[in-house]
Amino acid sequence: MALDGLRQRLGALLGGFDAAQAHRRLRGFRASRAHVNTLIAGAGDTITARARWLARNNGYAANAVEAFASNVVGDGIKPSSSITDAALKEELQALWLAWTDEADAEGLTDFYGLQRRAAREVFLSGEVFFRLRPRRPEDGLSVPLQLQMLPAEMLPLDLTRELPGGGLIRQGIEFNRIGRRVAYHLLRRHPGDSTDPGLVGETVRVPAADIIHVMDPVEAGQLRGVSRFAPSIVKLFTLDLYDDAELERKKTAAMFAMFITSPAPETPLDPAEEDLEVEPGQVVRLDPGEDVSTPATPDSGSTYEPFQYRTLLQISAALGVPYGYLTGDTAKGNFSNTRIALVDFRRRVSAFQHSVIVYQLCRAVWARWMxxxxxxxxxxxxxYEKQRRHYQACAWLPTKWDWVDPMKDASAEILQIEAGLKSRTQALSERGYDADQVDREIAAERDRELALGLDFRRPGSPAQGPASKGDKGQSDHEPGGGSEDDGSTSEETT
Incomplete structure (x- = not known):
């Protein structure tokens, strides 16, 4: 404390950075100097529990989680092997496709469903774990391997101690003397699951080679993840309370209670023989001297919606999800500013796809699977053993995002391909497809159409070559026709 006071006095003397001063405006600003690992160890469980509560009970929170997961994964981030042997690549891709339906140890979804669940968990709790489970040949799997998904709560944050030989356990993760992760000490049962009869607090040591730890660290040296809800939990919860209070006030106002006052009742202590009931359109006659009054219930006024909008904008910024995705409200923006927001959001999602989901999860699963x-x-x-890295080379293709006007985007993409600014392989990869597979499918369709005397290509499209036009009997002067030297090409551009 004395050192902190000396630093503050020195900073006040030197000046320069207003953000480091201790004057009146910043007197209550007590920023912690604790490392993020210390903060997560003390508050991580509480933050995760509150984030899960909000996702279960708050519509905005639930919508944000689903919007993030669906944009990160979509139909799945799929592999495209870089093997040049076409037959081997086709066999490999077919085997992978068969295994994806068997990947989940719980049997609830396929590998791409596990990707989506992983994205949800990282958004909610900041991390998720997968245990690689080898299986026996008699289990009947195409490849004897499955993935067991484990939530963040299965690795205790408070498990920290030194080990003989110079190793240590930090927040449930075991490190050797040089700081390399060698094992994870996982709980045998979820600490909050009362339906599991296992022993509470009992842990099992699992080698690090069998665990995939998926997290998006925000600071250097961070060991465990932190929920993306952390900056928005307070505002989400208090806004929910505010909305509930407004609804209750409206409910009370709708009851329309009446109070009848009489200046000189004959029997003030006796209850009235019957209550006065009022129906719509009824004319009520009161006794002389009696008066009817109704309680004044204030309206929401003109500030309710602007306050909601500004608060939800702050929550949207804290979660990193566009306002429209958070609320489902599309009336607040036009096409241009909505698209600007989506472009920024999708850049963030693209970075998360490749630096977290692909790098940490997909590549690790692909290597072990092969x-x-x-x-x-x-x-x-x-x-394979001699050229393992060569055979494991692979590109991961996310699902392409759709825009409001796909025709303009497709036309612009065709122009880029024709101008040589991008290749068909790149365009297909951006759409989440493997170029070799698409070309084989197109070639098979062309052969089938030729055998049946069909051609569904648009006349004059770049996909029609001179040979195809000749088969249809077009002359060089007919619409869509052209000579071999008029600059047309037989190269497919769709």
């Missing part, structure tokens, strides 16, 4: 597939004999590659 190892197990080769070792089990499901995939035959003679020199």
């Amino acid at each position: 190892d197990v597939a080769v070792l089990s004999g499901a995939l035959g590659i003679a020199d």
